[in-house]
Amino acid sequence: xxxxxxxxxxxxxxxxxxxxxxxxxxxxxxxxxxxxxxxxxxxxxxxxxxxxxxxxxxxxxxxxxxxxxxxxxxxxxxxxxxxxxxxxxxxxxxxxxxxxxxxxxxxxxxxxxxxxxxxxxxxxxxxxxxxxxxx
Numbered sequence: 001x002x003x004x005x006x007x008x009x010x011x012x013x014x015x016x017x018x019x020x021x022x023x024x025x026x027x028x029x030x031x032x033x034x035x036x037x038x039x040x041x042x043x044x045x046x047x048x049x050x051x052x053x054x055x056x057x058x059x060x061x062x063x064x065x066x067x068x069x070x071x072x073x074x075x076x077x078x079x080x081x082x083x084x085x086x087x088x089x090x091x092x093x094x095x096x097x098x099x100x101x102x103x104x105x106x107x108x109x110x111x112x113x114x115x116x117x118x119x120x121x122x123x124x125x126x127x128x129x130x131x132x133x134x135x
Contacts, residue, residue: 039051073085102129
């Protein structure tokens with residue numbers, strides 16, 4: 001019985017360590033997004049519940065959506081000579097996009113502005129997530 005309780009406590013603590021997760025963007029304002037994590041959490045002896053929304057999650061500058069589009073062109077303006085080309089359209093992230101977020105080792109409240117900071121208590125928190133990719 002004691003080993004079961006200890007195992008449950010260890011499991012619960014490990015569930016609070018976040019390294020990365022998939023989420024859905026709810027809204028975007030400049031380089032910050034509101035993200036709903038897609039994985040649910042299960043409280044001890046409880047039912048799975050949706051995780052809280054993460055606000056002001058930074059979007060790495062290199063994260064863009066690439067969408068293949070077909071365009072029709074004419075050859076030198078000659079009537080009747082059309083060509084179809086496929087090009088990549090680059091877009092910023094928007095509501096509904098599925099993204100991958102990585103959680104920093106420590107709190108990023110000060111460091112996200114480029115300031116040196118002593119680490120706050122805790123590590124690998126969802127509030128220290130950064131969007132690093134789009135699915």
